[in-house]
Amino acid sequence: MLDHTGFAVPPAQFDAVIAFYTAALAPLGITPQITFPGQAVGFGPSKAEAGFWVASKEGAAATASAGGMHIAFKAADHVAVQNFHEEGVKAGGKSNGEPGIRDIHPNYYASFVLDPLG
Numbered sequence: 001m002l003d004h005t006g007f008a009v010p011p012a013q014f015d016a017v018i019a020f021y022t023a024a025l026a027p028l029g030i031t032p033q034i035t036f037p038g039q040a041v042g043f044g045p046s047k048a049e050a051g052f053w054v055a056s057k058e059g060a061a062a063t064a065s066a067g068g069m070h071i072a073f074k075a076a077d078h079v080a081v082q083n084f085h086e087e088g089v090k091a092g093g094k095s096n097g098e099p100g101i102r103d104i105h106p107n108y109y110a111s112f113v114l115d116p117l118g
Contacts, residue, residue: 007053
């Protein structure tokens, strides 16, 4: 369905946001794969699958707007979800829902972390 997705952040916050996603996504097997220093980073399980991008752009919003954006990443198991949550918070994110079963369906185990921009 989607080939890739991404968003832009102000240049002054680019390094912090990249550091956050690098730490938070590592437990899910998602790492920086393609880097254009100071401009953009593509994350994924491999270079061929770098489907999540963060770019630096003058004039980008310094905080998320009301309602924000929701991006969901697949995890192999509950431990990966817990590690994602822990690493995301340690890397400067804000917990927006501890790991646990959600009402989506009986086996939907998730956690929610807001990145440094909210």
